Amino acid sequence: MTPQLIQPTGAAHTRIYSYGAARGQNAVPNEDLIEPIDSSDEWIRQRTGIITRVRADADTSAIDLAADAAAEAIERSGIPADRIDAVIVATISNPKQTPSVSAIVADRVGANPAAAYDLNAACAGFAYGVAQADALIRAGAAHYALVIGTEKLSDVVDPTDRSISFLLGDGAGAVVVGPSETPGIGPTIWGSDGSKADAVGMNHTLTEFRDGLAPWPTLRQEGPTVFRWAVWEMVKVARQAIEAAGITPDDLAAFVPHQANMRIIDEFAKQLKLPESVVIGRDIETTGNTSAASIPLATHRLLEEHPELSGGLALQIGFGAGLVFGAQVVVLP
Numbered sequence: 211m212t213p214q215l216i217q218p219t220g221a222a223h224t225r226i227y228s229y230g231a232a233r234g235q236n237a238v239p240n241e242d243l244i245e246p247i248d249s250s251d252e253w254i255r256q257r258t259g260i261i262t263r264v265r266a267d268a269d270t271s272a273i274d275l276a277a278d279a280a281a282e283a284i285e286r287s288g289i290p291a292d293r294i295d296a297v298i299v300a301t302i303s304n305p306k307q308t309p310s311v312s313a314i315v316a317d318r319v320g321a322n323p324a325a326a327y328d329l330n331a332a333c334a335g336f337a338y339g340v341a342q343a344d345a346l347i348r349a350g351a352a353h354y355a356l357v358i359g360t361e362k363l364s365d366v367v368d369p370t371d372r373s374i375s376f377l378l379g380d381g382a383g384a385v386v387v388g389p390s391e392t393p394g395i396g397p398t399i400w401g402s403d404g405s406k407a408d409a410v411g412m413n414h415t416l417t418e419f420r421d422g423l424a425p426w427p428t429l430r431q432e433g434p435t436v437f438r439w440a441v442w443e444m445v446k447v448a449r450q451a452i453e454a455a456g457i458t459p460d461d462l463a464a465f466v467p468h469q470a471n472m473r474i475i476d477e478f479a480k481q482l483k484l485p486e487s488v489v490i491g492r493d494i495e496t497t498g499n500t501s502a503a504s505i506p507l508a509t510h511r512l513l514e515e516h517p518e519l520s521g522g523l524a525l526q527i528g529f530g531a532g533l534v535f536g537a538q539v540v541v542l543p
């Protein structure tokens with residue numbers, strides 16, 4: 211007779227224990243970027259809400275930013291680094307395809323030999339990572355997970371591009387996820403629409419660059435297409451995440467959408483009919499759009515500025531290149 215396998219189950223519930231953040235060292239105001247794109251400080255402020263964005267020094271990598279953010283999250287979690295057995299890094303901008311950012315970061319922060327892998331879900335990467343950490347822990351595949359969104363987008367911008375470059379910044383945000391006695395991570399609503407793959411992403415391949423057929427690949431977008439998709443489709447996803455969690459917008463303490471454009475954030479808040487009491491992440495104003503890092507960076511800042519949010523419910527939603535999206539309600543640590 212074939213012996214019956216052991217198939218594990220894990221914790222009944224999970225929660226986020228702590229946040230960590232690392233931002234690029236340099237504030238880059240609109241004035242510094244407008245000349246090559248024939249723009250103005252006023253246009254960028256009005257259309258995007260960005261006043262300045264952070265960018266990292268040349269010798270600071272997405273790996274360095276990730277390790278700094280992770281070290282803070284681990285310290286604040288109270289969980290020894292060697293008990294973390296899964297490290298998930300969401301990123302689209304590390305210039306080396308392999309080895310993964312996650313394995314290097316796991317080693318740097320003391321989590322070696324944790325399972326480690328990178329995931330590519332652009333601006334939805336952090337929400338995807340939280341969904342995976344939650345699932346891994348509840349399935350018994352990990353006990354404590356580190357989820358990091360890290361980007362050095364300044365390496366993949368073209369200063370003459372008017373479509374996206376002026377939005378982008380560098381940074382990393384991290385969380386430690388672990389078991390919980392009560393539910394701390396609501397159901398994830400996630401998905402993709404590859405029929406709109408051309409709406410945002412890299413303009414060339416690395417092989418085209420190698421063969422001299424194209425310049426260094428940089429990010430581009432069809433701004434209005436992504437804008438309309440975000441406002442129409444993502445509001446539905448946000449509503450589904452609230453409903454699936456068994457709550458109403460009135461129960462939220464905070465709303466942390468991907469920091470893509472202040473007008474999208476305002477439109478979300480209006481359409482979701484969020485009460486005045488809900489604190490909204492608006493980190494984009496001084497950090498810019500940091501893709502996978504934007505949600506944890508914005509949440510980290512909200513918790514610094516509003517410590518009373520601790521223990522409250524936050525709706526987070528990421529969306530971007532793919533196109534992909536992911537949303538869930540979480541209990542703030």
Ligand SMILES: CC(C)(COP(=O)(O)OP(=O)(O)OC[C@H]1O[C@@H](n2cnc3c(N)ncnc32)[C@H](O)[C@@H]1OP(=O)(O)O)[C@@H](O)C(=O)NCCC(=O)NCCS
Pocket residue numbers: 247248249250253257258333372373374376410431432433434436437440470471474499529530531
């Ligand atoms: C990129 C974005 C800020 C552009 O704003 P917009 O209001 O859609 O701007 P449009 O592209 O419709 O252009 C409006 C006008 O501004 C001009 N313009 C476009 N980019 C410009 C720039 N960087 N600086 C100055 N003017 C610009 C256009 O030429 C156009 O001029 P016209 O009215 O004389 O024809 C906006 O579309 C956006 O944020 N999109 C979504 C981003 C997003 O969510 N991304 C998610 C993945 S990261």
